[in-house]
Amino acid sequence: MSSPSKDRLRLWLRLLRLTRHxxxxxxxxxxxxxxxxxxxxxxxxxxxxxxxxxxxxxxxxxxxxxxxxxxxxxxxxxxxxxxxxxxxxxxxxxxxxxxxxxxxxxxxxxxxxxxxxxxxxxxxISAADARAMAAQLIVVAQAAENKEKINDPSHA
Amino acid sequence: MSSPSKDRLRLWLRLLRLTRHxxxxxxxxxxxxxxxxxxxxxxxxxxxxxxxxxxxxxxxxxxxxxxxxxxxxxxxxxxxxxxxxxxxxxxxxxxxxxxxxxxxxxxxxxxxxxxxxxxxxxxxISAADARAMAAQLIVVAQAAENKEKINDPSHA
DNA sequence: TAACAATATTTCAAGTGTCAAAAATTTCTT
DNA sequence: AAGAAATTTTTGACACTTGAAATATTGTTA
Incomplete structure (x- = not known):
């Protein structure tokens, strides 16, 4: 019982848990x-x-x-x-x-x-993992932020 | 100019930026x-x-x-x-x-x-990457949480 | 130049969040 | 059983947060 949507939701909950901690x-x-x-x-x-x-x-x-x-x-x-x-x-x-x-x-x-x-x-986290993870997060964040501009009518 | 400490700090700032977004x-x-x-x-x-x-x-x-x-x-x-x-x-x-x-x-x-x-x-993030990242975060979070118990005098 | 729109900040009301202290109740001790 | 200690929740004081309204100033335009 898994789907891309559920996988991403689980990732989000993990992320949230760590950052809140x-x-x-x-x-x-x-x-x-x-x-x-x-x-x-x-x-x-x-x-x-x-x-x-x-x-x-x-x-x-x-x-x-x-x-x-x-x-x-x-x-x-x-x-x-x-x-x-x-x-x-x-x-x-x-x-x-x-x-x-x-x-x-x-x-x-x-x-x-x-x-x-x-x-x-x-x-x-090792220093190398930290760098790798940070690099991956940049991509994710940019994707997330662009997502919004597409749906933002102020650019029409 | 980089050090494990700076790498982790940068990762934290990325993490924070994404979760806040x-x-x-x-x-x-x-x-x-x-x-x-x-x-x-x-x-x-x-x-x-x-x-x-x-x-x-x-x-x-x-x-x-x-x-x-x-x-x-x-x-x-x-x-x-x-x-x-x-x-x-x-x-x-x-x-x-x-x-x-x-x-x-x-x-x-x-x-x-x-x-x-x-x-x-x-x-x-692909579903596979999401699963991988979530798995890695579990390790990180456990390390972070254990770190506290060590310094917690209530377990003495 | 008078009217109107845009910009920069503050103020306001309501919700969220913390900690410390109070109130109510239960449990432990003697 | 009386009194002290511990538990459970609420209350109170203060800080943070937002969105919207209010103020003040600047820019535009008819």
Whole structure:
């Protein structure tokens, strides 16, 4: 009793189970070791990759979360002095969000620990397998994302 | 510049990207097509696999979410007549949650659509590859989960 | 230039999620 | 049997998340 559809469903459930497990562990570690959360870490990681800062809309685009979501997280990070809002010269609507020096220091600590946690949890995969699997996932993800554009009437 | 640790980190980021993509698409479809949410679907799916019902604590254990979380979701599903709380004979503290007949009918519709969505999004993977990848993920997940028990003092 | 559309962000309401503490009940111990 | 400890669930406070509505600004166009 098996079909391509069932096989893919089972793969999805496996995938979900693993990512939820790792995700949950990361949340725990971030909370206990750094008194922060995964969404906050994600925001800081995105800003860390863009030292010049990102506009709020760019940030929500990169993280693939809603606009309003980022507002609240940025508020709380700003309260703690880890990020700052900088006005955009030519456009008084927009704000650029970027890490403060303190934010940079703090994120470096967190990112280092983060890589260690992942390495430990995924130690069941060899480096070669990890590379192979990642390569395969790129193909899968592209297929999944293209699937949508085909059904997206905004391109008609 | 590559290391086993970086390879695994990259794999994790790929994994996360794909699951978030699929996850988001499922949420959209559930919302638009069925006016429901993924957590509600998850609860109903768990109950569907246990027709005799599950105690609240068992349910949160299966779903790996907190106790208090399930309370709220169960409340809303019960309001709509999709699940019902049944007292446990020997224990007046506990409640068994189970699908109502209406809930069963509704979940069957949703589960059918759900399998179709997954099949479509993961169509970039052949059935054979899906089976192979799922098998590999089982190993990875077990390694990840065992890793914790080793560090868990509750087994000392 | 006045009206209208588009863009950038915030605010709002509702649902989801966590943890910690409270409430109710059961079980263990003495 | 009384009291303490353990179990089961709910409640409360806070954070995250979304989609939609509200604000403010910029761009377009008649």
């Amino acid at each position: 790792v995700d949950g562990h990361l949340r725990d570690k971030l909370r206990v070791d750094f008194k922060t959360t995964l969404p906050r870490f994600d925001v800081m990681a995105a800003l860390s990759r863009h030292p010049e800062g990102l506009k709020m809309s760019q940030l929500s685009g990169v993280l693939r979360v809603s606009n309003g979501n980022v507002t609240g997280i940025a508020d709380r990070l700003a309260d703690e002095g880890l990020v700052e809002r900088v006005p955009v010269p030519g456009d008084r609507r927009a704000m650029t969000l970027r890490l403060t020096p303190a934010g940079n220091v703090e994120f470096a600590r967190q990112a280092n620990a983060h890589e260690g946690w992942i390495n430990e949890m995924l130690s069941g | 699929v996850d988001g698409h499922l949420r959209d479809k559930l919302r638009v097509d069925f006016k429901t949410t993924l957590p509600r679907f998850d609860v109903m799916a768990a109950l569907s696999r246990h027709p005799e019902g599950l105690k609240m604590s068992q349910l949160s254990g299966v779903l790996r979410v907190s106790n208090g979380n399930v309370t709220g979701i169960a409340d809303r599903l019960a309001d709509e007549g999709l699940v019902e709380r049944v007292p446990v004979p020997g224990d007046r503290r506990a409640m068994t949650l189970r699908l109502t007949p209406a809930g069963n009918v509704e979940f069957a519709r949703q589960a059918n659509a759900h399998e179709g969505w997954i099949n479509e999004m993961l169509s970039g």
